[in-house]
């Protein structure tokens with residue numbers, strides 16, 4: 427008898443029961459920090475590596491240029507994207523892998539390829555099934571390309587060797603315009619905690635100025651209805667066109683998006699030479715790129731700092747020298763209670779996992795643990811921290827509390 431598990435049909439009770447890290451804020455004021463705490467405004471990027479690693483790191487599996495992962499609520503499965511174009515269903519119990527069929531044609535190269543994957547518990551597609559969102563770079567005409575986000579349902583047949591496929595795939599959003607080059611797609615996706623909106627980071631495609639222009643959706647954070655429609659209460663909805671999609675502007679390359687326990691949206695953003703940022707993303711906010719940055723152009727040409735003007739919203743944390751922040755997760759789970767109400771961000775060039783404590787609408791740098799290049803961070807169903815390294819032969823790592831001996 428064929429047992430067919432459709433992730434889209436999982437019981438809402440299971441989904442709620444396995445939600446993990448989303449309930450409550452309440453940081454623990456008695457927590458011990460293992461590195462110096464530095465107020466964001468004082469930061470010159472001299473965060474010292476933490477001397478202790480209060481976790482055990484287990485290598486769980488290997489992937490080829492992985493970019494993102496997400497857990498399937500109520501199952502032992504995770505989905506992992508590989509930038510060259512594979513979507514893999516990974517069973518965390520036995521480490522088996524199944525390649526998911528139905529992934530659209532992607533344009534792979536440079537920073538582009540298959541991107542983010544997000545499961546949206548409680549969000550229903552047209553057929554009443556829970557939705558999955560996938561981002562990727564799609565080819566355009568004349569050597570152009572741009573990021574796209576599609577919604578689909580996932581069907582898993584876990585009999586025999588298993589199989590999995592995407593159904594009813596629909597593109598709900600595209601970068602506009604498509605341009606040449608293979609950088610700064612960003613294309614992270616975050617579902618709002620209330621499930622009513624999705625947010626997409628849309629990078630500046632290495633052109634800078636589009637981030638301040640309202641007739642393109644590059645260098646912006648986008649807010650859409652679950653089906654891709656435009657919410658009437660978006661800040662620039664009355665302008666129509668792509669401006670109606672825009673939630674915030676003045677961004678460069680945002681590779682991390684995470685909601686915290688209070689429903690605040692945080693975005694990590696790669697700056698130019700120096701000037702990496704984490705921003706608290708607010709409705710209609712202008713975050714300054716390319717007019718201001720705490721970094722410099724790669725030519726060495728200076729850029730006015732955020733502190734030189736109050737026209738733009740400054741970051742809540744920044745780094746100079748760069749760490750190249752990538753995937754980011756909110757942590758509030760039981761396994762590491764000392765890190766409640768924190769952001770965990772992977773660093774690429776910085777080769778680290780960094781932790782920032784959330785204090786209201788501010789961030790405090792707390793820990794910086796040396797690693798290899800870290801592309802993606804997730805909180806697992808039991809509160810373990812999962813990391814995807816970057817590049818060829820990248821490892822999937824599971825961090826659990828170090829047992830006392």
Ligand SMILES: [Ca+2]
Nearest residue numbers: 494495496804
């Ligand atoms: Ca993820």
Ligand SMILES: [Ca+2]
Nearest residue numbers: 703713714715
């Ligand atoms: Ca900025």
